[in-house]
Amino acid sequence: MQAKRYIWPLAMLLGLICMLGNSFQIDRRGNEATQVGKPFPVFSQLDLENKPKQKQALMGKLTLWHVWASWCHTCEIEWSQGFEKIPGVQWVGMAYQDTKPHIQMWLKARGDPFAFTLMDAKGNLAFQLGVIGVPETLLIDQNAKVIAKWDGPLSPQRWQQQVLPMVKAHLGENVI
Amino acid sequence: MIELGHFACIIALCLAIAQAIAPKWQGDVLALQQSLLTRECLCLLLACVSLWWGFLNHDFSIAVVYAHSHHHLSWWYRLTALWGGHEGSVLLWITMLSGWRWAFTHYGDFDDQDKSAMMTVLAMIAVGLTAFLLFSSNPFLRILPNAPLEGNDLNPLLQDPGMASHPPILYFGYVAFALPYACACVMLWRGRVIEGWAGKLRPWILWAWSVLSVGIVLGSWWAYRELGWGGWWFWDPVENASLLPWFGGALLIHGLALAQKQQAAQTWTLLVAIIAFILSLLGTFLVRSGVLISVHSFAADPHRGVWILGLIGVYGAGALGLYSTRVSALFASRPVAMLSRAGGLMLNQGVLAVMLATVLLGTLYPIILEMFGLGKVSVGAPYFNQVMPLLCMPLLLGLLVLPGLDWQGKHWCMSWESFINLGILLVSMLVLTWLLIGWKPNHGLACLTLFIALMGMVVSIWHGCVQHHQLRKQHVVKSWAMTLAHVGFLGMIASIALTSVLSQSSMTALRKNKPYTLAGHTFVYQGSERIEGNNYHGVRAKIIVKNNGHSWVQFPERRIYLPSQMNLAHTAIIVRPSYDIYLALGEPLTEKDNQEGWTVRIQVKPWVRGIWCFALLMAVGGTLAAWSRRQGHAS
Incomplete structure (x- = not known):
């Protein structure tokens, strides 16, 4: 009887190990449980200039949806490499769990590559999008369907080898 | 070879x-x-x-x-x-x-x-x-x-003296947590207490914890200078992983004191000894193997991950399994008086344990949510910045009353005179807080924290002086060691409160010869030039900073490291006695602006250096305590 009181640390450790072991099995690169292949969730939010934005803003254009935060220093490194503008493709920013002044300061400093920027202060939209962490980038097609998702910063190599070919394929050759 | x-x-x-x-x-x-x-x-x-x-x-x-x-x-x-x-x-x-x-x-x-x-x-x-x-x-x-x-x-980010020395010093601290772990295992295995185990272990863990503190300070200092953001702590999983064993060490130091002096809470301290080592294993390996760097790279190398989990499983479950079956027979439970120094240490253990749990939970939260299929999130600074200051408060208050408590709790060592002194202290510290920070309704908690921490520092130093006269010679060094460590902790908290409230920061476009003013300082950009380094090239801007007749020339840089083509800001920092002026170069202004210039992140950060200096003082206190204990045993 006495011993049972002291078993909880062991139980907690085993729980922790199971948990960590379990996350090995989830293949995060495999985009399962994310929105890839599914329509973009419906949203209605104010952007930085307090203009309402809905899902319609994504229709008819190829969109690169960038999720980041000013408190994330991986983002800092990613942003130092800049964002390439491609004709016919709009960049949309979503600031994850952040405040407006921080984001405005950030965009003023580094330039604003975005058509518009949404504040996702509570992380609700990110939750629906299956965002694991910041930074993340989603590619959304003209019918507002998510076609690809890249976790982590887009290094120049990743941009050249993974993102750009996919963007070009969906733009069609007549545009570029 | x-x-x-x-x-x-x-x-x-x-x-x-x-x-x-x-x-x-x-x-x-x-x-x-x-x-x-x-x-x-x-x-x-x-x-x-x-x-x-x-x-x-x-x-x-x-x-x-x-x-x-x-x-x-x-x-x-x-x-x-x-x-x-x-x-x-x-x-x-x-x-x-x-x-x-x-x-x-x-x-x-x-x-x-x-x-x-x-x-x-x-x-x-x-x-x-x-x-x-x-x-x-x-x-x-x-x-x-x-x-x-x-x-x-x-990695160019690692090409910096702070980061070059940070890992070995950190590991030096981490590794030593194996010693109390081994001691705990031996006692549990034999089912017999080693006489005076707590006292014999204490100097070792004091060394380890002090070194670990220095390692964390170096990491924070590096982040401040190198990441170009002006922050000194990001609550990033990697940083949290080093903080967890630090909390473990702090718990252990105080728990061992309790076990040594009062033979109380030994069951608990033994558990802490085991957990501290598991945390340091978790800290080193999960971070370095890329498992915890960010949730992204979790499954970077599953083979390695299985090994790490296996090691943690074997050492952790082995020791905790022994613990669960044998610890109840090992120690007789001994109650302590709550209003005594032992009671204070109990409070300290409780609070530190909750802080540890908070950081651990915040770090693992994304994984927990994911396991139950509740979605994927990452926990950032906002969570920690809200919770940790509140948790700090009981520690500060505890340090405030520490001198009034003796080990047995027979009486409050407080006389009417000391109440009068307390009144004087209260008023003078209120005035000092007012002078330093003023009253900022938006930062009520920070103001209160600063006030209490300042009081705590004065009380600790005063207590140290009293002890200096009362104690016998061999205990004086120990008493000062404790005082230094406590003053270091309080000073660190006070500096954090000051910096977080008083810092002024601005992202601005500096045009050539157009002055810009922030917090009484004038910044003038005078032109830029190319630089060539050993393995990088880049641009440095010449910025003149003026304040009350003082004038400094600063050269913040942007560097592109050749092999990796990584683009980094190299900050320029002016160190003044009570504040830092921090310049980080952003992007050059584009041609359509029609004038040469740069976007620059300018920050004036009062007392930011206090955070590291006081943290180092804390480490000095720990080292002194370890050293004095060794001297005590040698004589």
């Missing part, structure tokens, strides 16, 4: 196995273990030297040298590149473990028999980790037959 290192490492593994099974032999087990250990240390040193040799001679056929070095890299960063990657870090870890073990067998206070048993446990740890090194993170492998001619370069 590298094959020699590889071979030495295999021998080291065999030597560690021999030490682990040495108790099976008859005769002087400890002497045998010591002589085996000395050889193991030498073997591991040889292994390190062989890798260094490869780094110094640009032997890019070695996989780790290829991954972390480059012809342009200067020789000191080639040496520190050893721990720039996971494999080298594990080697460093094991080498340091052997060093600590060596020091422990030769300078530990335990009896020969106890020491030999602890050596056995420590050798088992060494066996597991050396096997992990050789079978899953081997740094001695070559890329053959097509050896590359050029390396990938050390």
Whole structure:
């Protein structure tokens, strides 16, 4: 009887190990449980200039949806490499769990590559999008369907080898 | 050469196995273990030297040298590149473990028999980790037959004195947590308490914790200068991983005091001893192997991850399994008076444990949510910045009343006079807080924290002075050591409160010869020039900073490191007695602005240096305490 009181640390450790072991099995690169292949969730939010934005803003254009935060220093490194503008493709920013002044300061400093920027202060939209962490980038097609998702910063190599070919394929050759 | 290192490492593994099974032999087990250990240390040193040799001679056929070095890299960063990657870090870890073990067998206070048993446990740890090194993170492998001619370069972020010295110092602290773990295992295994175990362990854990503190300070200082953001703590999983063992160490130091002086809470302290080591394993390996760096890279190398989990499972579950079955018979429970120093330490243990749990939960929260299919999130600074200051408050208040408490709790050592003194203190600190910070309704908690921390500092120093006159000579150093550590902690909290409230920051476009003013300082950009470094090129801007007749010329830079093409800001910082002026170069203004200039992040950060200075003071206090305890035993 006495011993049972002291078993909880062991139980907690085993729980922790199971948990960590379990996350090995989830293949995060495999985009399962994310929105890839599914329509973009419906949203209605104010952007930085307090203009309402809905899902319609994504229709008819190829969109690169960038999720980041000013408190994330991986983002800092990613942003130092800049964002390439491609004709016919709009960049949309979503600031994850952040405040407006921080984001405005950030965009003023580094330039604003975005058509518009949404504040996702509570992380609700990110939750629906299956965002694991910041930074993340989603590619959304003209019918507002998510076609690809890249976790982590887009290094120049990743941009050249993974993102750009996919963007070009969906733009069609007549545009570029 | 590298094959020699590889071979030495295999021998080291065999030597560690021999030490682990040495108790099976008859005769002087400890002497045998010591002589085996000395050889193991030498073997591991040889292994390190062989890798260094490869780094110094640009032997890019070695996989780790290829991954972390480059012809342009200067020789000191080639040496520190050893721990720039996971494999080298594990080697460093094991080498340091052997060093600590060596020091422990030769300078530990335990009896020969106890020491030999602890050596056995420590050798088992060494066996597991050396096997992990050789079978899953081997740094001695070559890329053959097509050896590359050029390396990938050390991550430019790591090419900085702060970051170069940060990992070894951090590990030096981490590794020592194996000692209390071994002691706990031995006592549990035998079902018998080692007489005076808490007192004998304390100097070791004081050393470890102090060194760990220095390591964390170095990391924070590096982040401040190198990341160009002006922040000094990001609550990033990597940072949290180093903070967890630090909390473990702080818990252990105070818990051991409780166990030593009062024979109270020993069951709890034993548990902390085990958990602290598990946390330091978690800290080192989860971070370096890329498992915790961010949730993204979690499954970067599943094979390695399984090894790490296996090691944590074996050492953790082994010790905790023993704990669950045997600890109840080990100690008699002993109640303590709540209004006594022992009661205060109980409060300290509770609060520190909650803080530890908070950080742990915040770090693992994304994984927990994911496990139950509740979605994927990452927990950032906002969570910690809200919770941690509140949790700090009881610690501050505890330090405030500490001098009024004695061990037995027979009486409050407070007289009417001291109440009058307290009144004077209260008023004068209120005035000081007002002078430093004013009243900022938005930052009520920070103002209150500052006020209490300042009071705590005065009370601690006053208490130190009183003790200085009252105590016998051999206790005076110990008392001052505690005072220094506590003042360091309080000062750190006060600095954090001050910096977070008073910092002024601005992102602005500086045009040529157009002055800009922030917080009474005038900034003038005067032009920029190209720079060429050893392995980078870039631009530096000349910015004149003026304030009340003082004037400084500063050169913040943007660097592009050649091999990796990584673009980094190199900050310029003016250090004033009470504040820092921080300049980080952003992007050049575009041509359509029609004038030369840069976007610059300018920050004026009062008392930011206080955070590190006081944290170092805390480490000095810890070191002094460890040293005085050794002196005490020697005499």
